[in-house]
Amino acid sequence: MRFGSDNWAGAHPAVAVNLSKHASDYSTPYGSSSLDHAIQHRLSEIFEHSLSIFYVSTGTAANALALTSVAKPGGIAFAHREAHIIADECGAPEYFSNQLRLKLIDGADGKMDVGTLREEVANVAAMGVHGGRPNAISVTQPTESGTVYSLEELDAIAAVAREYDIPFLMDGARFANALVHLGCSPAEMTWKRGIDILCFGATKNGCFCAETVIFFDKSKAEDFAFTHKRAGQLFSKSSFVSAQLEAYLKDGLWIDLACHANDMASDLADVFRSAGATRLVREPQNNEVFVVVKDDVVKVLEEAGVSFFAGWPPARELVLGEGEQLCRFVTSFATTGEDVRGVGELVE
Amino acid sequence: MRFGSDNWAGAHPAVAVNLSKHASDYSTPYGSSSLDHAIQHRLSEIFEHSLSIFYVSTGTAANALALTSVAKPGGIAFAHREAHIIADECGAPEYFSNQLRLKLIDGADGKMDVGTLREEVANVAAMGVHGGRPNAISVTQPTESGTVYSLEELDAIAAVAREYDIPFLMDGARFANALVHLGCSPAEMTWKRGIDILCFGATKNGCFCAETVIFFDKSKAEDFAFTHKRAGQLFSKSSFVSAQLEAYLKDGLWIDLACHANDMASDLADVFRSAGATRLVREPQNNEVFVVVKDDVVKVLEEAGVSFFAGWPPARELVLGEGEQLCRFVTSFATTGEDVRGVGELVE
Amino acid sequence: MRFGSDNWAGAHPAVAVNLSKHASDYSTPYGSSSLDHAIQHRLSEIFEHSLSIFYVSTGTAANALALTSVAKPGGIAFAHREAHIIADECGAPEYFSNQLRLKLIDGADGKMDVGTLREEVANVAAMGVHGGRPNAISVTQPTESGTVYSLEELDAIAAVAREYDIPFLMDGARFANALVHLGCSPAEMTWKRGIDILCFGATKNGCFCAETVIFFDKSKAEDFAFTHKRAGQLFSKSSFVSAQLEAYLKDGLWIDLACHANDMASDLADVFRSAGATRLVREPQNNEVFVVVKDDVVKVLEEAGVSFFAGWPPARELVLGEGEQLCRFVTSFATTGEDVRGVGELVE
Amino acid sequence: MRFGSDNWAGAHPAVAVNLSKHASDYSTPYGSSSLDHAIQHRLSEIFEHSLSIFYVSTGTAANALALTSVAKPGGIAFAHREAHIIADECGAPEYFSNQLRLKLIDGADGKMDVGTLREEVANVAAMGVHGGRPNAISVTQPTESGTVYSLEELDAIAAVAREYDIPFLMDGARFANALVHLGCSPAEMTWKRGIDILCFGATKNGCFCAETVIFFDKSKAEDFAFTHKRAGQLFSKSSFVSAQLEAYLKDGLWIDLACHANDMASDLADVFRSAGATRLVREPQNNEVFVVVKDDVVKVLEEAGVSFFAGWPPARELVLGEGEQLCRFVTSFATTGEDVRGVGELVE
Structure with missing residues (x-):
């Protein structure tokens, strides 16, 4: 993950x-x-x-x-x-x-x-x-x-x-x-x-x-x-x-790799959209997924060894609620469906 | 070569x-x-x-x-x-x-x-x-x-x-x-x-x-x-x-590679020392051989496809004779005895 | 002026x-x-x-x-x-x-x-x-x-x-x-x-x-x-x-000159405060007077040959009305009471 | 001086x-x-x-x-x-x-x-x-x-x-x-x-x-x-x-001042040329006089309060003898004939 x-x-x-x-x-x-x-x-x-x-x-x-x-x-x-x-x-x-x-x-x-x-x-x-x-x-x-x-x-x-x-x-x-x-x-x-x-x-x-x-x-x-x-x-x-x-x-090859990374991001966005404790900032347009995550879920993900960036500085127009963090997940040519599913199991 | x-x-x-x-x-x-x-x-x-x-x-x-x-x-x-x-x-x-x-x-x-x-x-x-x-x-x-x-x-x-x-x-x-x-x-x-x-x-x-x-x-x-x-x-x-x-x-490995390159330079210096048309500037101390070469021999080497640097700017203390050029030959981890012998055959 | x-x-x-x-x-x-x-x-x-x-x-x-x-x-x-x-x-x-x-x-x-x-x-x-x-x-x-x-x-x-x-x-x-x-x-x-x-x-x-x-x-x-x-x-x-x-x-001398310049600014501020067509941004604290002036008064001042800066970029917190400009007037050691009175007569 | x-x-x-x-x-x-x-x-x-x-x-x-x-x-x-x-x-x-x-x-x-x-x-x-x-x-x-x-x-x-x-x-x-x-x-x-x-x-x-x-x-x-x-x-x-x-x-005026300075340099050069203990490097072409001076004369000049530059770094082509220094004297619009004569009396 x-x-x-x-x-x-x-x-x-x-x-x-x-x-x-x-x-x-x-x-x-x-x-x-x-x-x-x-x-x-x-x-x-x-x-x-x-x-x-x-x-x-x-x-x-x-x-x-x-x-x-x-x-x-x-x-x-x-x-x-x-x-x-x-x-x-x-x-x-x-x-x-x-x-x-x-x-x-x-x-x-x-x-x-x-x-x-x-x-x-x-x-x-x-x-x-x-x-x-x-x-x-x-x-x-x-x-x-x-x-x-x-x-x-x-x-x-x-x-x-x-x-x-x-x-x-x-x-x-x-x-x-x-x-x-x-x-x-x-x-x-x-x-x-x-x-x-x-x-x-x-x-x-x-x-x-x-x-x-x-x-x-x-x-x-x-x-x-x-x-x-x-x-x-x-x-x-x-x-x-x-x-x-x-x-x-x-x-x-370079096009294929980018398609793969973007697809993985899209799949990961689906995971976050359907989960209760996460709020997708926007539909991903590249291989980065920005999502608002509740503090306790951040903790769950970190303890499970997921590597991602919590506490990302929010843009001016984004308002975070109490106990929420903006998180960034980046996919790449090397991301697997298993990686995505792993996160899915943790945030559900 | x-x-x-x-x-x-x-x-x-x-x-x-x-x-x-x-x-x-x-x-x-x-x-x-x-x-x-x-x-x-x-x-x-x-x-x-x-x-x-x-x-x-x-x-x-x-x-x-x-x-x-x-x-x-x-x-x-x-x-x-x-x-x-x-x-x-x-x-x-x-x-x-x-x-x-x-x-x-x-x-x-x-x-x-x-x-x-x-x-x-x-x-x-x-x-x-x-x-x-x-x-x-x-x-x-x-x-x-x-x-x-x-x-x-x-x-x-x-x-x-x-x-x-x-x-x-x-x-x-x-x-x-x-x-x-x-x-x-x-x-x-x-x-x-x-x-x-x-x-x-x-x-x-x-x-x-x-x-x-x-x-x-x-x-x-x-x-x-x-x-x-x-x-x-x-x-x-x-x-x-x-x-x-x-x-x-x-x-x-790094030591072995440098030894090899220096040895090749030494071998190449031997070649130049014994050849008539070349004048070794000094005994090589690393993997570079500086040698004074007559113009016609430079031409022979170039035509044979040897890669080296002719017309190297001479230091102040070096005096070149008429029709002579300072040349630099650099060996490396990849230089072979064959490369050296090839030059030897051309300058003899 | x-x-x-x-x-x-x-x-x-x-x-x-x-x-x-x-x-x-x-x-x-x-x-x-x-x-x-x-x-x-x-x-x-x-x-x-x-x-x-x-x-x-x-x-x-x-x-x-x-x-x-x-x-x-x-x-x-x-x-x-x-x-x-x-x-x-x-x-x-x-x-x-x-x-x-x-x-x-x-x-x-x-x-x-x-x-x-x-x-x-x-x-x-x-x-x-x-x-x-x-x-x-x-x-x-x-x-x-x-x-x-x-x-x-x-x-x-x-x-x-x-x-x-x-x-x-x-x-x-x-x-x-x-x-x-x-x-x-x-x-x-x-x-x-x-x-x-x-x-x-x-x-x-x-x-x-x-x-x-x-x-x-x-x-x-x-x-x-x-x-x-x-x-x-x-x-x-x-x-x-x-x-x-x-x-x-x-x-x-340096203190005297600064006092004079600040005093002149204060006097000029009095002029603007009492005039109808100008709105003092704040009481001057040095030798600069910032004042909001109606366009037609700006024109009067300029035509009378007063040198000052019209159209000064307003700070974020200042709201200009329609037909108003922020203007800057700077006094100095060389400013005279006559200069100030001259402006006074123009803005009254 | x-x-x-x-x-x-x-x-x-x-x-x-x-x-x-x-x-x-x-x-x-x-x-x-x-x-x-x-x-x-x-x-x-x-x-x-x-x-x-x-x-x-x-x-x-x-x-x-x-x-x-x-x-x-x-x-x-x-x-x-x-x-x-x-x-x-x-x-x-x-x-x-x-x-x-x-x-x-x-x-x-x-x-x-x-x-x-x-x-x-x-x-x-x-x-x-x-x-x-x-x-x-x-x-x-x-x-x-x-x-x-x-x-x-x-x-x-x-x-x-x-x-x-x-x-x-x-x-x-x-x-x-x-x-x-x-x-x-x-x-x-x-x-x-x-x-x-x-x-x-x-x-x-x-x-x-x-x-x-x-x-x-x-x-x-x-x-x-x-x-x-x-x-x-x-x-x-x-x-x-x-x-x-x-x-x-x-x-x-600028031309007059430069002429005066150059003339003073020329006069000073005359002084050095005729003195025994100084050797003029070259005829001055502007308002600077470069002159080789014996150490003891340098001392005399310094003790008399003449301001000039002793120990000036010599150009490559200039050879200084034992006990000699290259000195630079610069004239200006403010130099007087008295300044020049004062040096003359010291170096004679």
Whole structure:
């Protein structure tokens, strides 16, 4: 009953096997091997667009460096109040960019309210050198609340970005989970919506360590190569990432794994919906289930060895009753029906 | 005939197998798993000292963050003119620390001349706020020239560090190769010499990606945890590094691999010494062979598909004749006797 | 009728005369002249405490460098939502410190609510490396809303700083105006309240350019000297600041000027209180008058050539009616009774 | 006998008087006053070019921010080994830019050897992301050795900058002294030579504090305004600089002051040339005299209360004999013939 997070799982067997298979390769380093080039080519097929890719060590590095690539003096980046770049990266975007500050945008369900966003961007644009200037908009897809921006919602945000001529970035740490929820193509969820740079996460969905910064405008890559190197992110044996991604992207494995994780989340939501002592916050849209649980049931689950996150900070719009906690359960490629049923037996 | 660099090889089979074995683990992330703790324990045994460890993505990240952990405003770090932190990291130490500048120290054979070092440190110490202040000394062991500081040479440098009360760091990207050359213990080459922080490289010697910053003073670790996180270096699935290191450190594999690589370098040096068209710069002390090669022989080697580095920038004390190039050949755990013999046949 | 800001005025005649008088001095540079030392001595008398002083070019530089002097990796500084360091310094604290992020604290009348502050500091302290750590608390005295923290309010904030062992800083761009409002001594408003570092502004109150960072703990000064220099703030002809301060601090001129400015504000408030078309937001506590003015009266004032700030962003707790604007009027050492009466005639 | 430095003098009477005269002005702040605009206009007349100006607090700030305005990730700026930005600014260029590293170029007489420069720029350009990329060339005019680049020498350096498409900057802390030595126009010494950004110093030549960053390409100014503000350099009462410059630039005062200082240096050189115990390093080209002095004569001068700099670090090409010191004497607008004669009597 393992729902701590999707980064508690190891790697999918196909990924591990392929990495082992390539262990005896002898290839040029620093992203220059034929396997590295093959992955760039494969991703451009998948995204139906020419692109440049850079591997980085973590999602934090991906977001921070993507933002750094567009940052200007006095620049302000806009993101939802709960966004990973604001709440969970220890200031990495500010550190790496040495330029950006982050402006928190409110909005229900973990999504920026587009009206609020437009107003705040306009406020900053009016402030001149004292206040700074609008520099970027970043969406997390899916959000930290386990919701997914619809294509229309992305369009509305993109319109603000275009109006103020600022880059539009996507933190896709759980990219695949959002994609299969929307049932659209990678292109439709990204550059067709106006996304300029995508942080494409594969670690949570079945790899060991495979985060990629994707530029849809290849002309940005020349400059970014220096940022990437001096940020300590130019892996010498870059093939170790490529080998993971080769397996991950082959025959749609990454889509299958995300479907599985989302399905498991849906099943777990069913369990919580039908149980008396739990109150589902919302229908899961990715592989995260947010549920309000009574204190004594939390205790039962913990004592049974279920790994999950109790005492999750509730969003502003959620009101907890006395003796209730918000809990987060995360499924992954490795979650089993048995895991789900195990929780079901405990909460019934 | 693969002598391009030790980062052109993949990973040793034992490392790859162990990583696969742990792929199905379910463990807490961010360096908190039992396997992560086991590696910290294992390294403290090997180094005969309590220590704190942090995994990072690259040697560049290791060096830059180690330096960052000690950096002060106006600080100047001293390193050999050819040191990786100066010549090959695109300014990462300056970028991450936002404090340090690097002062180039000359010296033969890739080693800082300790007299020059002492003089330059004294100069900076005398300059006050306009010039900055001494902040760190960093040695590369083995050096970029393939030489190894003796224990006495390290002691002499450590004395300067102590005199000016500044930290003493070691870039050990090829740590094992230096260790087996000296035939001493890890403790003798590090904290017993006054080293405060070690960048312990395992990637070049048989891992996919396993660089570790080691603090011999555990009290520094609390603060460094924030630097490490906000530098985008806190791996979520940290076990993927630990699993590599478990195999790497088991039963002295890491020592065996370095011995093999050094032996291959020694054999290759024999080849060059006995050949007419090549002039060995010096007896190899690690797994790198520097040799002066006539242009036409370089051409022969390249046409035969030998991977190596021609046109290596010569140190100040080396004089090249007309039609000669300095070349670097690097052996690794994966180098075979056949590789060496192949080169031998070409240069004879 | 000049109420644009207190930085629209030039310098008080006594300050200008003294600067001219010292123009023919020949003295050692970089803060080392006898006049520089005399000012340090004079300030230590005024503050009844040993201290170290550093001149900087602007209030922004003062705040940013004071914060930089205490900043740690992952550090978060807490300040009121409207604080100058958040709203008006284009990210200077983040830029100079390369460490800090700023956390906005709400509270009425421009003052941090101490309950909210305590809660937010506790939240950050609980987040570990992902969220960062509490690093500093900064108060603006007087606040951006023209209010003044009472000594008891400062004590309550200091208690939070002490509890979490983080530095307590004061942005005193209008220090004198707050001081004369409270009628206490400089010591009572600063180090006796637990203030560690004070940004002591004199520019707005009668100097040309005289901002000073004051450390009550002299041991911090040695390190700060490097930060100060490399921030481009070590004036060569530092006597040009000392000469201004010599006149400013002599015979209580600075207190007299602040009293005058505050009195003028009080008189202006009387004007607005008795007028029909204006609604005083609160009794002024320093030299700033915030008043709600009907649009047509704003127009009358502007057409008469009164300099003031219309359309000031209202605090959350202030509700503006239809056709109303929040306006700010700032008095200074140079404001005359005639200026005040002139406005009176226009708004009656 | 005051030869410590030109920043030991106060301000010229005309500058001080004009500042006093403007003390009672009431004007808009932050560089927006009519006086501020008048200075921008006056400078554009003097330089015969449209330009944008930004006042900063120190020469260090000027250089660091000028470099920051052009800096790119991995960028390397080239300057002479003795340049102020390398030896005397405590790392300010690296700090503010968070991008640049400085590469030391050798050359006699304090001037970069253009052959060496070209070679080093080419080396860096060939190194790719590991080594960084050429980003700027900075000349100090006059140099730290008191020499002046001829127009032809500036052209030769500009050719390298153009070839590698990198900005060409001039540190003109003593701009006027070089100008009157060459006897050319400001335009001829700057943009006609390819200079993109000039740090125009007036502090040393008669002002209290008046350093200006001048962009000959006005399109750069919009972006730089944010850098300038967040660097704490946007003076509120900017007129205090403009008032100094108004007097400084009026009726060629600045040229007269520089001529006087240079003449005094020439006279002092005559004194040293004819004395037995001193050896003139070279004919002065600006207001600095470098002279080799016997230890006992140094003692005589010091005991007589002459302020000058003994023990100046000699350039590589200068060989000092036993019991000799290199000394620097700096003249200024305030130096008198009596000062010079006083030294003459002591060294005869």
